[in-house]
Amino acid sequence: MDSAYLDVLMDSLEKMEIEATSDLPADVYEKLLALYLYRNDLCNAKFLWKRIPERVKTGTPELGNIWSVGQYMWKKDYPSIYKSLNSVVWSNTVGEIMNKVEESVRNRAVELISQAYSAVSLDTVCAMTGLAPDICSKACMEKGWKFEADTKIVHPIKIKVESISSTSSEDQLYKLTDFVSFLEN
Template sequence: MAEVDYNKVCEELEKQELDAPNGVPPAHVYEQLLTIYLLQNDLTGAKYLWKRIPSSTKTATPELAQIWGVGQHLWQRDLPAVYTAINHEWSPTVKEIMKALHGKNDDDRVRQRAVELVARAYTSISADDFAQLVGMAPEAAVVAAKEHGWGYDEPTRMILPVPRPPLPHAPTPSEDQLRRLADYVSFLEN
């Protein structure tokens, strides 16, 4: 099965929204776009999309509110609630995107974000707490932690994350920084 380029899909959906008669596309466009924003961790984009969806469309499409419920939990960084809210039978319109977000295939976005957060924030965490953050049973969470090369202290049931080294980044050339600053100031003035 070919991998879906969600960036291109997102661009197409945004274009459909802009080109829609009266600026209101069919509900499935909003559903897919909102779900892709969540998948891409663009919570600000998701929030503004939710605000511009007409109330009549929200009322007529209850799944939109369910998708936004997942978004709200992501916004609040309430990962256990995200796993609960996302564990739902989604319509064919958004099912594959939600699978990618939830991690029912190889592309496990929410769980990877949680693992990276734990690696950066903790030197030790209980297996039960880690399991909640990654939406797994404690035994499976311990196995996953070991697969990441983390330590595990059996008597205390503590997982010992190993932080990832920071990725090196090339400094932005001064000319590029000035151009971006000028664009930003111009944007603020207009």
């Protein structure tokens, strides 16, 4: 499942929910909730959870499991996120999406570690990435991060985050004024 497919799927599920005249099947809610988690759109996930009919929530244990992951994401409790993700055998309905959720959480954690720390314990990196120490130390070295085996300290290298250039308010106002003037002529 690539990102473009997930975008289209999320759009169609949101449209189904908006246009629904009665309760939707549980799998629609499961997929949509999982996609919100994948996107780290925790506000929409929370509002969706509140909109889901109680009988659907209680009749679908997997929906509760997905929401459990979301609650830990909200709290930024990384060890519990991974524990919650891996304590369930996900159905075919959401299995691939939940794997993507784990991957995206791990990628955000790695980015956070690289931006926030110049030196951090291997245990902290393991907790934030959900990886076992031996795998984690190898992954750190593969990323080019320095790892001191004797002290178990990791020295991350800052990941260059692409900055989105934003136009200033003055520029936006100028463009808007220009556009309105054009329309008036």
